Amino acid sequence: MTVWDAIAGSRAALGVAKQLAFREAPHAWLLLGPSGSGKRPLSVAMAAALNCPEEPGVGCGRCSTCLRILRRRHPDVHHIVPEGPLIPVDVIRENVVPEAARSPFEATRKIFIIEEADRMNPQAQNALLKTLEEPQPDTTFILISEHEQELLPTVQSRCVIIRLEPIARLELIELLAGDGASAEDAEVAARAADGDLEAARRIAFDDDSRRRRKRWLDIPRRLTTPSDALDAAAEVLDEARIAVKELEAAQRDEIKELADALGEGRGTASVRQALVKRHKRELRRLEQDILVEALQVVGSFYRDVLLLRHGNEQGVGNPDVANELRSWAESNLSDRVLVNAAQRCVDAQGGIPLNANPTLAMEAALLELARTVQPPLGAGAV
Numbered sequence: 001m002t003v004w005d006a007i008a009g010s011r012a013a014l015g016v017a018k019q020l021a022f023r024e025a026p027h028a029w030l031l032l033g034p035s036g037s038g039k040r041p042l043s044v045a046m047a048a049a050l051n052c053p054e055e056p057g058v059g060c061g062r063c064s065t066c067l068r069i070l071r072r073r074h075p076d077v078h079h080i081v082p083e084g085p086l087i088p089v090d091v092i093r094e095n096v097v098p099e100a101a102r103s104p105f106e107a108t109r110k111i112f113i114i115e116e117a118d119r120m121n122p123q124a125q126n127a128l129l130k131t132l133e134e135p136q137p138d139t140t141f142i143l144i145s146e147h148e149q150e151l152l153p154t155v156q157s158r159c160v161i162i163r164l165e166p167i168a169r170l171e172l173i174e175l176l177a178g179d180g181a182s183a184e185d186a187e188v189a190a191r192a193a194d195g196d197l198e199a200a201r202r203i204a205f206d207d208d209s210r211r212r213r214k215r216w217l218d219i220p221r222r223l224t225t226p227s228d229a230l231d232a233a234a235e236v237l238d239e240a241r242i243a244v245k246e247l248e249a250a251q252r253d254e255i256k257e258l259a260d261a262l263g264e265g266r267g268t269a270s271v272r273q274a275l276v277k278r279h280k281r282e283l284r285r286l287e288q289d290i291l292v293e294a295l296q297v298v299g300s301f302y303r304d305v306l307l308l309r310h311g312n313e314q315g316v317g318n319p320d321v322a323n324e325l326r327s328w329a330e331s332n333l334s335d336r337v338l339v340n341a342a343q344r345c346v347d348a349q350g351g352i353p354l355n356a357n358p359t360l361a362m363e364a365a366l367l368e369l370a371r372t373v374q375p376p377l378g379a380g381a382v
């Protein structure tokens with residue numbers, strides 16, 4: 001096993017793996033590709049391959065360095081993620097630029113993974129540019145983006161560009177089956193995840209994700225009155241809280257691990273501070289992710305009803321609730337109502353990270369669905 005197993009099936013990842021195995025490591029990469037094409041898993045596999053002491057250039061996937069990097073818990077691998085809609089210029093000026101000038105704490109290379117790099121506005125991108133132009137020899141940047149046109153040409157020109165494609169359904173099914181998923185689970189996960197390997201793995205193997213998905217799929221049937229909508233929104237928030245609690249426990253472990261590893265030596269305060277900041281961001285992010293996940297699944301339900309009604313059975317993303325979908329498809333709900341409902345979910349997903357109060361955004365979306373989409377009589381529990 002190596003760190004690359006998680007992204008087997010991606011041609012682009014294979015190319016990068018080869019390059020790193022030959023110890024060719026440019027100091028800045030830009031990973032481009034649609035959502036779910038494996039940019040994030042590729043970025044952490046790269047970080048591990050660059051730092052693994054057991055199999056340098058490969059990443060053994062077993063040593064403490066690899067494991068901590070894969071779990072995003074390594075003090076020399078910095079994940080920069082948007083705070084709200086933006087990666088503010090202050091984050092680049094205060095956290096990235098000075099940190100990039102320091103030597104790695106314990107690894108051979110210090111790595112910055114900038115997720116949704118297009119959320120740096122031009123000011124932030126320009127602040128980063130100088131560091132990209134005159135890099136420290138032991139620092140690597142990995143920028144990730146779905147929106148290439150939002151990145152300044154000057155930034156792009158400093159990076160080696162890797163383009164990723166979504167993974168084909170059959171390939172995804174094979175990968176999941178190879179990891180031990182049953183044929184049925186692999187099929188459901190591959191369809192529901194729509195080319196997104198990370199999501200597919202979660203749906204196939206992670207009990208919490210599976211349980212949540214079942215709950216979310218049951219929401220459309222329950223939305224008949226405003227109070228149903230508020231109940232459903234409260235459940236989504238409860239699930240988010242459960243997930244946040246679990247993450248908090250893992251973060252406490254990480255703080256302890258770090259304290260054990262660091263002792264009280266000089267320069268450790270900044271590492272600790274950075275960790276606390278990162279933890280806060282991760283918690284906020286996770287809460288948003290769960291809300292977005294719920295809206296995405298609810299939206300996929302309405303979309304599936306339309307697909308089924310119009311004879312596109314192959315396109316259905318939630319084949320495990322086919323009977324429920326069919327009773328909706330045969331009801332007298334109009335296409336327009338279903339299209340609007342699916343679109344409302346997509347809009348709300350986009351709004352969650354931008355909204356100061358995601359709870360209200362969630363409630364507003366579900367209230368509108370309850371008002372506009374009357375579930376057909378006789379639709380049963382999923």
Ligand SMILES: [Zn+2]
Pocket residue numbers: 052053054055059060061062063064065066067
């Ligand atoms: Zn390793």
